[in-house]
Amino acid sequence: MISQHMNRSTLDIVQNPYPFYEEIRSIHPVYKGNLLKYPGWYVTGYEEAVAILKDDRFQTRIPLPETTKKYEALKDIQQHMMLFKNPPDHARLRMLVSHHFTPHRIEKYRPFIEKIAKDLLNETKNNKKIEVISDFAYPLASLVIAKIMGIPDDHTNIFREWALNLIQSIDLTRSRRSIVDGNKTTLKMLSFFKDLIHTRRQSPENDLVSELIQQEKDWKLTEEELLATSVLLVIAGHETTVNLMSNSLYCFLTNPKAYHKLIENPYLIESSIEECLRYESPTQMVARVASSDVELNKIQIKKGDHVYVLIGAANRDPKQFSNADVFDITRHPNPHLAFGSGIHFCLGSTLARLEAQIAIQTILQNVENIYLVTKEVKWRKLVGFRAMKEMQVHLD
Numbered sequence: 001m002i003s004q005h006m007n008r009s010t011l012d013i014v015q016n017p018y019p020f021y022e023e024i025r026s027i028h029p030v031y032k033g034n035l036l037k038y039p040g041w042y043v044t045g046y047e048e049a050v051a052i053l054k055d056d057r058f059q060t061r062i063p064l065p066e067t068t069k070k071y072e073a074l075k076d077i078q079q080h081m082m083l084f085k086n087p088p089d090h091a092r093l094r095m096l097v098s099h100h101f102t103p104h105r106i107e108k109y110r111p112f113i114e115k116i117a118k119d120l121l122n123e124t125k126n127n128k129k130i131e132v133i134s135d136f137a138y139p140l141a142s143l144v145i146a147k148i149m150g151i152p153d154d155h156t157n158i159f160r161e162w163a164l165n166l167i168q169s170i171d172l173t174r175s176r177r178s179i180v181d182g183n184k185t186t187l188k189m190l191s192f193f194k195d196l197i198h199t200r201r202q203s204p205e206n207d208l209v210s211e212l213i214q215q216e217k218d219w220k221l222t223e224e225e226l227l228a229t230s231v232l233l234v235i236a237g238h239e240t241t242v243n244l245m246s247n248s249l250y251c252f253l254t255n256p257k258a259y260h261k262l263i264e265n266p267y268l269i270e271s272s273i274e275e276c277l278r279y280e281s282p283t284q285m286v287a288r289v290a291s292s293d294v295e296l297n298k299i300q301i302k303k304g305d306h307v308y309v310l311i312g313a314a315n316r317d318p319k320q321f322s323n324a325d326v327f328d329i330t331r332h333p334n335p336h337l338a339f340g341s342g343i344h345f346c347l348g349s350t351l352a353r354l355e356a357q358i359a360i361q362t363i364l365q366n367v368e369n370i371y372l373v374t375k376e377v378k379w380r381k382l383v384g385f386r387a388m389k390e391m392q393v394h395l396d
C-alpha cells in the first residue's frame with residue numbers, strides 16, 4: 001500500500017528521505033502530525049532531538065501495537081531488552097554488558113576483523129562483479145559478532161533472515177503479517193539461544209555468552225534477560241553494522257572526489273566514517289513516549305504522546321551542520337546522532353566504527369578500480385533504518 005505523506009509516497013521517502021525531512025523541518029523542527037500512519041511528534045531539529053534523547057521524561061517503549069497472543073514471544077523478548085527498558089532497570093542490564101564493549105576490549109579484535117575483511121575480498125578476486133552486502137558486508141559483520149558471542153560459524157547464515165524479519169517487525173512500515181513473522185522468528189531464535197546457553201553452561205568457552213552465564217548470580221540476571229540480551233546483541237551486531245559498511249561504501253562511490261582524497265590521505269579514515277554515519281545514518285529514527293506533560297521550546301507535549309526522533313534528519317539540520325547536504329570527510333567537529341544520545345547511546349559504537357573503518361580501508365588498499373554497476377541503488381522498505389536491498393559493484 002502506498003500512503004501519502006505531504007504528497008510523497010512511502011516508496012519515495014524510502015528512496016530518498018532527505019527532501020521529506022527538510023519539508024517537515026521547514027514547517028516545524030518538532031512537527032505534530034500523523035505522518036507515516038502513526039500520530040505523534042516528528043522531530044527533525046538537531047537541538048530538539050538531543051534535548052529529547054537526554055531527557056528521561058521521554059521513555060523508550062516496546063515498538064509493538066496492543067498485542068494479542070499472536071505476538072506474545074516477540075513482546076516478551078522485547079520486554080527484557082535493555083533497549084526498551086527505562087531507569088532504574090535499564091542500568092543493571094547495560095552495566096552487565098558494557099565492559100565487554102570498551103575500546104580496550106574491542107581493539108583486541110582488530111587483527112581478526114582485518115583478516116576476515118581481507119579473506120572475503122580475496123574470495124571475490126575472480127569475479128569482476130560482486131554484490132557488496134552478501135559477498136562482503138554481511139559475512140564480515142556476522143563472523144565478528146559470532147566470534148564475540150561464541151556462535152558456531154556454520155550458523156551465521158541463518159541470522160540474516162532472522163535479522164531481516166525482526167527489523168521489519170519493528171519498523172513503522174510493518175504490516176500485521178510482518179509482526180506475525182517476527183514472532184515466528186523470535187521463537188526460532190529463542191530455541192537456538194536456549195540450546196547455546198545450555199551447552200555453554202555445561203562447558204564454558206572464552207566468549208560473551210559464557211561470561212554472561214558466569215555473572216548471572218552476581219547481577220541477578222534472569223534466564224529471560226540472558227536470552228533477550230543475546231538476541232539484542234546478535235541482531236544489532238548484524239543489521240545496522242552491515243548497513244554502516246554498505247552505506248559508507250555507497251557514500252564513497254557516489255562521491256569519487258572524497259574517495260580519492262581518502263586514498264591520498266589514509267589518516268582521514270576515522271573522520272570519513274564519522275561523516276558516513278552522519279550522511280547516511282543506518283538508524284534513521286528512534287521512538288519515545290512522554291511519561292509526563294513536557295514543555296519543549298514553547299511546545300506542549302502531553303503525557304502519553306508518541307515522539308519520533310528522526311536521527312537522519314537531525315544529522316542534516318543546517319542549523320547544526322554547515323553545508324549539511326555535502327559529504328565532507330574532513331568535517332570537524334561532527335557531533336552526529338547516528339548512535340543516538342543519552343542513556344541508550346549505542347553500546348556497540350566502538351565495534352561498529354572499527355568494522356566500518358577496516359572494511360573501507362581493506363577495499364581501498366586492495367582494489368584498484370571500483371564503481372557502482374547501477375546508478376540508482378534500491379533501498380529496503382523501512383523508514384526507521386537506511387538499508388540497501390543490494391549493491392552491485394564492479395571491481396578489479
Ligand code: HEM
Pocket residue numbers: 060082083084094145232233236237238240241244277281282283286287338339340341343344345346347348349351352
Ligand atoms: C556491533 C554492532 C552493534 C551492537 C552490538 C549494538 C548494540 C546496541 C545496544 C545493545 C543498544 C542498546 C543500548 C541501551 O539501550 O542502553 C544499542 C542502541 C543503539 N544503537 Fe547499536 N549496536 C551496534 C551497531 C550499531 C550501528 C552500526 C548503529 C547505527 C549507526 C547503531 C545505532 C544504535 C542506536 C541509534 C541506538 C539507540 C537506540 C535508542 O536510543 O532507542 N548501532 N546498540
